[in-house]
Amino acid sequence: xxxxxxxxxxxxxxxxxxxxxxxxxxxxxxxxxxxxxxxxxxxxxxxxxxxxxxxxxxxxxxxxxxxxxxxxxxxxxxxxxxxxxxxxxxxxxxxxxxxxxxxxxxxxxxxxxxxxxxxxxxxxxxxxxxxxxxxxxxxxxxxxxxxxxxxxxxxxxxxxxxxxxxxxxxxxxxxxxxxxxxxxxxxxxxxxxxxxxxxxxxxxxxxxxxxxxxxxxxxxxxxxxxxxxxxxxxxxxxxxxxxxxxxxxxxxxxxxxxxxxxxxxxxxxxxxxxxxxxxxxxxxxxxxxxxxxxxxxxxxxxxxxxxxxxxxxxxxxxxxxxxxxxxxxxxxxxxxxxxxxxxxxxxxxxxxxxxxxxxxxxxxxxxxxxxxxxxxxxxxxxxxxxxxxxxxxxxxxxxxxxxxxxxxxxxxxxxxxxxxxxxxxxxxxxxxxxxxxxxxxxxxxxxxxxxxxxxxxxxxxxxxxxxxxxxxxxxxxxxxxxxxxxxxxxxxxxxxxxxxxxxxxxxxxxxxxxxxxxxxxxxxxxxxxxxxx
Amino acid sequence: xxxxxxxxxxxxxxxxxxxxxxxxxxxxxxxxxxxxxxxxxxxxxxxxxxxxxxxxxxxxxxxxxxxxxxxxxxxxxxxxxxxxxxxxxxxxxxxxxxxxxxxxxxxxxxxxxxxxxxxxxxxxxxxxxxxxxxxxxxxxxxxxxxxxxxxxxxxxxxxxxxxxxxxxxxxxxxxxxxxxxxxxxxxxxxxxxxxxxxxxxxxxxxxxxxxxxxxxxxxxxxxxxxxxxxxxxxxxxxxxxxxxxxxxxxxxxxxxxxxxxxxxxxxxxxxxxxxxxxxxxxxxxxxxxxxxxxxxxxxxxxxxxxxxxxxxxxxxxxxxx
Numbered sequence: 001x002x003x004x005x006x007x008x009x010x011x012x013x014x015x016x017x018x019x020x021x022x023x024x025x026x027x028x029x030x031x032x033x034x035x036x037x038x039x040x041x042x043x044x045x046x047x048x049x050x051x052x053x054x055x056x057x058x059x060x061x062x063x064x065x066x067x068x069x070x071x072x073x074x075x076x077x078x079x080x081x082x083x084x085x086x087x088x089x090x091x092x093x094x095x096x097x098x099x100x101x102x103x104x105x106x107x108x109x110x111x112x113x114x115x116x117x118x119x120x121x122x123x124x125x126x127x128x129x130x131x132x133x134x135x136x137x138x139x140x141x142x143x144x145x146x147x148x149x150x151x152x153x154x155x156x157x158x159x160x161x162x163x164x165x166x167x168x169x170x171x172x173x174x175x176x177x178x179x180x181x182x183x184x185x186x187x188x189x190x191x192x193x194x195x196x197x198x199x200x201x202x203x204x205x206x207x208x209x210x211x212x213x214x215x216x217x218x219x220x221x222x223x224x225x226x227x228x229x230x231x232x233x234x235x236x237x238x239x240x241x242x243x244x245x246x247x248x249x250x251x252x253x254x255x256x257x258x259x260x261x262x263x264x265x266x267x268x269x270x271x272x273x274x275x276x277x278x279x280x281x282x283x284x285x286x287x288x289x290x291x292x293x294x295x296x297x298x299x300x301x302x303x304x305x306x307x308x309x310x311x312x313x314x315x316x317x318x319x320x321x322x323x324x325x326x327x328x329x330x331x332x333x334x335x336x337x338x339x340x341x342x343x344x345x346x347x348x349x350x351x352x353x354x355x356x357x358x359x360x361x362x363x364x365x366x367x368x369x370x371x372x373x374x375x376x377x378x379x380x381x382x383x384x385x386x387x388x389x390x391x392x393x394x395x396x397x398x399x400x401x402x403x404x405x406x407x408x409x410x411x412x413x414x415x416x417x418x419x420x421x422x423x424x425x426x427x428x429x430x431x432x433x434x435x436x437x438x439x440x441x442x443x444x445x446x447x448x449x450x451x452x453x454x455x456x457x458x459x460x461x462x463x464x465x466x467x468x469x470x471x472x473x474x475x476x477x478x479x480x481x482x483x484x485x486x487x488x489x490x491x492x493x494x495x496x497x498x499x500x501x502x503x504x505x506x507x508x509x510x511x512x513x514x515x516x517x518x519x520x521x522x523x524x525x526x527x528x529x530x531x532x533x
Numbered sequence: 534x535x536x537x538x539x540x541x542x543x544x545x546x547x548x549x550x551x552x553x554x555x556x557x558x559x560x561x562x563x564x565x566x567x568x569x570x571x572x573x574x575x576x577x578x579x580x581x582x583x584x585x586x587x588x589x590x591x592x593x594x595x596x597x598x599x600x601x602x603x604x605x606x607x608x609x610x611x612x613x614x615x616x617x618x619x620x621x622x623x624x625x626x627x628x629x630x631x632x633x634x635x636x637x638x639x640x641x642x643x644x645x646x647x648x649x650x651x652x653x654x655x656x657x658x659x660x661x662x663x664x665x666x667x668x669x670x671x672x673x674x675x676x677x678x679x680x681x682x683x684x685x686x687x688x689x690x691x692x693x694x695x696x697x698x699x700x701x702x703x704x705x706x707x708x709x710x711x712x713x714x715x716x717x718x719x720x721x722x723x724x725x726x727x728x729x730x731x732x733x734x735x736x737x738x739x740x741x742x743x744x745x746x747x748x749x750x751x752x753x754x755x756x757x758x759x760x761x762x763x764x765x766x767x768x769x770x771x772x773x774x775x776x777x778x779x780x781x782x783x784x785x786x787x788x789x790x791x792x793x794x795x796x797x798x799x800x801x802x803x804x805x806x807x808x809x810x811x812x813x814x815x816x817x818x819x820x821x822x823x824x825x826x827x828x829x830x831x832x833x834x835x836x837x838x839x840x841x842x843x844x845x846x847x848x849x850x851x852x853x854x
Contacts, residue, residue, distance in 0.1 A: 352546055401647050403654045405662070457656070458617060460718065512551055514544035521739055521803075522542045525811055 009510045013503040020499035027494070044234045046272070047114035047295040052288040054105040061284040063113070064230060064275035065089060065096040072122045073273060078115040085111065095275040119234065121269040124255045130171040132223055140249060143225035149196040149278060150213050150228075152220035160201055161218045171250055174222065175257070175265075182215045182259040208260040212246040213278065215259050225249035228278040229256065232294065234270045236375055240293045242274065242281045297332070298485070331492065336369060336482075338491045341501040343368050343478040348505055350474050355515030358471040359451040359464075367448060367475035368482050370441035376479055380472060382422065383445055387468065389418045390449035394456065404457075408450060415449050416442070541811030543802060548778075553799055556695075556777030564774055565796045568667055569613050571774065578773035580766060581792045583609070583784075584670035595649045599642070602668060609672075610648065612657040613665040618713035620657035622648055623671060623686075635686075635712065672792060675758050675785040681750045682706055682721070688714050689725070689763055689783045689791075692800055692812070696771035698764050699815040701725045702807045703732065703757060708747050716803045721745055723752050724808030730760025734809045741806075763791045770796060 050061065066075050080087055085102040100111055136144070146153040164181045168174040187205040195203075195210030197217035206214065212228055219226035226248040233243045245258040245267075254276075256267040267273075274281065284290045343365035350356045358364050371379035393414045397407050419442055448471075455464045481487065491497045519526060564570045572582045586608055587601045602608060606627055612620040622645065623635030631641045651657070652666040678687040682705040691701045702722045706712045709719035716722045721742060723735040732755040735742050744751050757763065767781040770793060780800025783791045805811050 355545070401644075401651065403651065404656045405654070458619060463717065509550075512544075512547040514542060515546060518542070518544045518802075522544075522805060522811075524741065525542050525805060525809065 006510050009506050013506040016499045016503040016506070020496045020503075023496045024494045043116060043118045043298070044272075045114065045297045046117055046232065046234070047112060048292060049295065050111040050113075050282075050290065050292040051108065052284070052290040053108045054102075054285075054288050056104055056106045057285070059085065059100075059102050059105040059109075059285050059288060061085075061100040061111070061282065061290075063098045063100075063282050064279065065098045065113070066115070066117065066232075066272055066274050067095055070273065072267060073117060073119040076116045076118075078113070080111070080113040082111045083109055085109070094277040094279070095273075117234070117272055119269050119272055122267050124253070124265040126172040126175075126255065126265055127251055128170060128172060130251055132171055132174070136225060136249075140225045143227050143249065144220050144223060146217075146220065147278065149194065150217045150220065151196065151198045152217045154198055154217075154221075157198060157201060157217050158221045161221045164218070165222065171224070175219070175224070175248055175250065175255075178215060178218045178222075179257050179259055179264050182211050182218070183262055186211050186214060186259075188260055209244045211259045212244045215246045215257060216248075216278075219246075219248050227254075227276055229273060230275040230277070230279065230281055232272040232274060232296075234272055234296055236296055236298060237373075237378075238293050238295050243271070245271070247276070335488050335492050336372065338495060338498070339482040339488055340365060340369070341498055342487065342491070343482045345501050345504055346478045346481050347474060348508055350477065352508055352511065353515060355517035356470050356474055357467060358474050359448070359455055359467050360471075363448065363451060364471055364475035364478050365482075366444045367471070368479035370444040371475065371479045372483065373441050376476060379441075379479075380476065382419070383448060383472065385422065386415055386418055386445050387449055387452055390415050391452060391456065394453050408453060411449065411453060412446050415446055419445060541813040541817075542805060543812035543816075545802065547813075548799070548802060552694075552778035557779070557798055558776070561774055561776050562798055565776065565779070565798045567613050568611060568615075568795065569665060571793075571796050574773045575770060575793055575796075578769065580769050580773055581789055583672050583786075583792050583794060586668045586670065588613075588668070589649055589653060589666040592650060592653055595646055595653070598646060598649065607671040608668050609670070610645070610652070611667045611669065612652040613667055614658040614661055615652075615664075616658070617715050617718065620648070620652055621713075625671070635684075672784045672786045672794075673788065675787055677755075677758055678703075678705070678785070681748060681752070681755065682745050683748050684712055686712060686714055687784075688794060689757065689767075689785070690722075690797075690800065690804060691764060691767035691781045691783065692804060693768065693771055693776075693779050693781060694816060694819060695777050696768065696775075697819055698727055698768055699819055700804055700808055700810075700812060701727055701764070701767075702804050703755075705745055707737070707745070709737075716801060721752070722803055722807035723755070724804065724810075725757055725760075727764060730757045730763075731755065732757070734807060736803065736806045739803055739806050757785075759785055759790055766791045766793060 048063070050063075052059070052061075065078075066073070068075050080098070082100050084105065085100040088099050088101075090097045090099065098113065144152070151157060161178070165174045165177045168177055185204060186200055188211065189205040189207065191205075191207050191210065195206045195213070197210070197213040200206035200210035200214040201217075209228075216226040216228055226246055229245050229247055231243050231245065233239075233241075243260070245256060245260065245263075247254040247256050249255075255265050256271075257264060258267075258271070261268075282290075282292060344362055347358070347362060347364050351358070351361070367379075367383065370383075373379075374382055390411050393411050394407070397410060402410075452464060452468055455467060459467070514522070564574055569585075569588065572585060575582050586605065589595060589598075606625075608624050610620075610622040610624070615621065624632045624645070625635055625637060626633040628639045631639050632645060634640045649666050652664055655662040655664045658664050672685075674685040674687060679685055681687070684706045687703060687705045689701060689703050691698050693699070702724045704714040704716060705721040705723065706714045707719055707721055711718065714720050716736075716738075719738060721735055721737045723732045725731065726733050732752050735752040737746060743753065763783050763785065767783050770779070770781045774796055776796070776798060778800075780797035781793060782795040782797070784794050785791050802812070
């Protein structure tokens with residue numbers, strides 16, 4: 001039986017599969033490796049990077065830090081690097097303030113502050129029939145008082161609140177009316193500067209801060225204690241923005257309302273609370289060219305736990321990981337490397353079983369890796385615009401009959417300029433996801449443009465366009481598979497899974513039958529064959 | 534495992550796994566990829582190919598272009614490693630200070646020279662980065678082809694399996710394919726019966742067509758001239774370049790008769806649609822002809838025999854390598 005090369009291939013695949021499964025079962029059963037820890041749990045790695053340039057004077061920076069724990073979020077593993085500055089954390093009733101301070105600071109300085117966060121979606125059921133109380137405990141009175149930005153005693157606001165809530169029977173209905181009004185009737189608009197409640201209501205447009213202030217002011221004018229909440233939207237990528245929403249005191253507890261993204265008595269998992277109150281997220285010494293941005297990634301700590309707990313077991317090829325970690329190989333990088341075979345297997349399947357032909361065999365896997373930094377949607381937009389620019393420049397250069405390589409170099413130069421341009425523009429516009437073009441995606445996008453240009457030369461415009469679209473599609477599928485958290489965690493915890501990928505590819509490699517799309521290509525012959533049979 | 538339908542149709546996987554990888558010697562790939570090496574190999578076996586006028590391998594040789602091609606009014610410039618007809622330039626005549634291209638339009642000499650430089654810089658085979666430029670005789674195609682497709686660049690593709698012709702088609706260029714006889718680019722493929730030399734069916738972009746789309750010339754029933762000679766010259770290519778599975782491209786010159794222009798290691802599969810028959814069927818017939826009890830020599834034929842015998846319900850011999 002083993003004389004047939006096909007049977008031999010099956011045997012090798014079977015042996016590899018059994019070896020992998022056997023190793024995993026042995027490790028789980030006898031060595032006590034943790035499988036439970038592999039189970040994914042939503043979590044985030046959040047980093048705040050700040051830079052400034054000082055001229056020898058005093059520098060002070062105050063940042064609102066997230067509370068270490070409350071009923072719906074946990075913050076762990078806080079780390080900060082501040083170079084020559086002194087760092088201290090103060091706890092105030094509204095939250096925590098991190099302060100970096102130095103005298104006679106000179107030159108460019110950087111501060112990073114990072115932590116791991118776990119947040120949960122929480123809905124607050126509101127009781128019907130509750131009325132607005134006449135009196136409140138002493139400590140709540142300040143949540144009823146007007147401020148310069150929340151002018152709850154202004155006649156316009158009072159009249160507006162009365163008008164909106166006319167006919168409301170209870171507290172729940174009152175807040176719902178206010179919420180619906182601010183959500184729908186005040187348009188969301190990114191505005192520079194600070195918008196107070198009155199301006200937001202008069203203009204009928206405001207950013208998240210202005211809308212939340214308007215909601216708080218309307219609540220306070222009706223004697224409902226309310227306050228601002230400053231926080232962060234947890235989305236993979238880089239950003240230069242914080243978010244704001246509001247809380248109202250109802251039935252003995254603070255109930256969250258987001259009048260920007262539409263959450264009534266609910267706080268979604270992607271909201272991270274930084275501070276309760278209407279304060280600036282960062283205050284710093286003036287004229288030090290202060291810059292800051294957030295970097296947010298999926299949290300890996302529980303996966304790290306799984307790997308670390310398994311690392312000391314014999315038979316673990318990743319025992320060396322600890323020393324690699326010392327050399328700066330993060331678990332994320334390791335996971336990415338280990339997922340490349342998964343992506344390659346997906347590409348192999350789509351090519352030899354389905355019949356999708358892409359630009360360059362494993363180009364889609366590389367593109368999928370590049371998408372990791374930008375996110376899928378933005379990655380596709382970025383890649384497409386870059387390719388359009390590249391192909392456009394190529395068409396412009398066509399008339400000069402340039403040699404291939406110098407022409408390509410010129411095209412790539414324009415591509416690099418485009419990517420940097422898009423990044424700068426996106427950063428300025430506050431869309432940091434598009435700006436998240438690291439070195440690696442840059443190289444891959446440039447390579448893609450090169451492949452497109454070479455293919456244009458060989459096949460012409462429309463076949464290349466089709467091939468390009470197929471490539472982006474395959475890359476997206478590879479991206480989804482490679483970023484599957486469960487699969488990633490499993491492969492990192494049990495790297496012998498890679499043997500299964502080899503087995504799968506050996507099995508696919510023995511397939512001599514028709515590809516799915518060939519059934520369509522040769523459909524007339526198939527019909528004929530069927531009729532003859 | 535294989536049903537009749539999918540066995541008779543050859544897919545990309547089967548062509549690559551069982552024929553190209555297993556049957557074709559790697560050392561012959563560069564020979565087939567280079568028009569120059571193909572020509573040398575074929576010439577040494579006395580197979581007719583278009584006359585080679587000159588070869589440019591260095592940029593400084595381009596200066597000698599005029600001197601080298603003195604007195605020739607028509608010729609074809611080709612990149613040695615070009616594919617899909619890219620970089621091919623046909624010269625049909627001369628003007629003062631220039632040439633007439635394949636469509637009869639005047640082209641400046643400087644443009645022709647820059648094309649040569651482009652070819653030498655590897656413009657048309659980007660993976661290699663450099664190339665040679667061939668200048669060869671322009672084949673004066675049989676008038677029938679001109680009548681059918683309005684151009685002179687039609688050729689005949691013959692698929693050989695272990696030196697036996699198993700399927701053939703005529704490839705007509707179209708306006709859509711921009712004068713190239715390649716099916717991927719919108720050329721018309723007309724399947725030809727190996728026995729009679731008559732067109733049995735035709736396709737464009739894998740869809741059946743009755744007539745040539747540009748000239749409306751009917752295709753089915755068309756008789757290819759000098760068919761015996763065409764098949765014979767294609768078959769002899771196996772002795773020069775012994776690829777177990779290959780596609781041979783033949784053109785018919787009015788004076789010289791069939792000449793071989795190119796040899797393909799991975800001939801396309803649309804020829805099946807053009808002939809309205811799967812390559813697997815033809816291979817099975819070939820097997821039958823060679824005798825079912827014969828010990829099979831190469832791994833692909835073991836696979837082939839396996840599939841074939843499994844289909845016909847016979848036991849498979851253990852003689853396969």
